[in-house]
Amino acid sequence: MSEWKKVKIGDICKIVKGTTGIASAEPGEYPLVVTAEERKTCSTYQFDCEAVCIPLVSSSGHGKKSLKNVHYQNGKFALGTILCAVIPNNPQELDACYLHQYLQFYKDIVLVPLMKGAANVSLSMKDIATVEFPLPPIERQRELSNLFVSLQEKQKELSAEYEKQTDYAKLLRQNILQQAIEGKLTADWRNQNPVQKGNPDYDAEALFEQIQKGEVSPSLQPASQFSATPSPRGKAPKTPENSREFFEEKLDSERKRTNNARSKSLAPITEEEKPFEIPAGWKWVRLGEIGNWASGATPSKSELTYYVNGTIPWLRTGDLNDNVISSLPITITEKALNECSLRLNPIDSVLIAMYGATIGKVGILKTQATTNQACCACIPYQSNFSQYLFYLLIALREYFKEKSWGAAQPNISKEIIIKTPFALPPLKEQEEIVSIVETLLAKVTELENQIQDRKSLSDKLIFGIIKENLEG
Incomplete structure (x- = not known):
């Protein structure tokens, strides 16, 4: 050159x-x-x-x-x-x-x-x-042009192949989750751990009966990450919104509402609603029967007292990406919580997006948080259920998309969510399913990373060839 x-x-x-x-x-x-x-x-x-x-x-x-x-x-x-x-x-x-x-x-x-x-x-x-x-020279220009065109055609072919491989990895991920919620991943485990009638660890019927009794799940207990703030001398104690007592009061209110919600019965599941045959020891139930579901609200942005110096995490659906949520960029005040139809969701609540491009995206809270109205949060009635529910909702994403309505922005509602039937496994089998799923999905992630690495390498090689020919 x-x-x-x-x-x-x-x-x-x-x-x-x-x-x-x-x-x-x-x-x-x-x-x-x-x-x-x-x-x-x-x-x-x-x-x-x-x-x-x-x-x-x-x-x-x-x-x-x-x-x-x-x-x-x-x-x-x-x-x-x-x-x-x-x-x-x-x-x-x-x-x-x-x-x-x-x-x-x-x-x-x-x-x-x-x-x-x-x-x-x-x-x-x-x-x-x-x-x-x-x-x-003009002949060299034409040679270079032909070379670049052929390289770009090859790059398109490789990109198409990498896209096909990426789609296959996504399909593999979905198939793993589908087999998990149908009990196909734990067939060997069930052979070694037969149904024990009356034991919720090995009998979903007994587990469901326990859920219906209304026992408070340990997962609803407040975390110890907040410390109490002493009141000024001579004044009535006020519970500051960043204290443990504040969160205990709010979570106790949610526990009471959660227990009251159990009494609201849902229609029995018909045979037509059952998409597959469940294994022995499992039970068909509805999502609304295993937890208390509620959406949130968006405090008015014009009311600064709802946001300034706020300490209560507030989640938008854009924060959901099939992930664990430990912190959030936006916080609100106690005034917003009390005045804006918001619910304080405890740690291990499972969230799902209901509107637009993020519909079906999920997350698990590892900090107490409120949400906007486009997100539905579930407080599970039973402890140790959050992780299984997390993977269950991902597996049901296409089902929810099919149930959505609206041309410009597809939506699902809380009613659609709570009426959705699913196969409930016993507690110990839930734990085994989660363990197997996480192992298999880790391998899929490794595969996806390898695909991306190969694509990056081929792009760099083609880039290098073109650059060398242009610059000499």
Whole structure:
């Protein structure tokens, strides 16, 4: 490359702005080049040549500099008004394909830094004209162009294969969870641990009866992470919202509401609702029968006293990603908790997103927290059930998506959740299922990491080949 002269785009190309309104264009026989990779069509054309088409606006929208695609187009085509065409003055001196490959490869170095604007970030044709690039002999340009095209085709093939492998890993993960909730992963365990009638550890019927008795689960006990704050002398003691006593009072209120909720019976499960045959010792129940479910609320952002100096964690559905939740970025005050229809959910509560793109995402609390209205939280009636419920809800994600409604933003409701039937295993088998699932999912994660590592390596190799040929 050191032997190749550098030239400016404006010196050997003409730059012409597109004239076709993308939204108003009448579909037709000619390609319409837009900012996206896929072409639209138009009934008229503006150009009949080879050209490099460069977007004049940021791909990321408001306030960010970025270009996702630089396009190559030949023949008769229309061009959107937010793009420009860079056309070589002499095709025997500059190959348009070569220029396209160069600008696409180096766009983040030579084009993106030229973008300007605080809100509406744009790229001017005047600045494009100043961009320098190496100009090898025309035959070498064509050789490089052909090499880059073949490498990019190979990269697309590899990317498609990696995507297929990633999809397979996701399917494998879902299959593991499905087999878990059907009892297929623990068939050998049951052979060694037969049903013991009346023992909730080995009999789900006995476990369900125990749940219905209304015994308070140890999982509902408050954590010891908060310490009491002494009251000022001579004043009536006030329970500060960051103290253990405050959380004990709130959690005691939730325990009482939880126990009262048990008395609300749900309809018996019909044969049509049972999607598979359950193993011996298991029992069909509804989600609403194994825990108390409730959504939260969003305190008004205009009421500063709901947020300033708050110490109570408040969760949004964006915080849910099939994860353990130990801390949250937003906190609210005791005033918000008391005035805004919020529930303080204890440690080991299991949460599920009910709205939009995050629908079906879950999490387990490892700190007491409130939630917004798009999240439903379950306080399990029985201890040691949270981890199994966590994996159960992930396994049921597609079921919930099928039950959702709304075109723009699909939603599910608390009613749909609590009425959902599932197969309840005995306690000891739940523990075994969780252990097996975590072992298998760890192997799937390892597989996914290997796929991503191989993809990164192939991308680096192709990048290196292109860079070496361009820079020598």
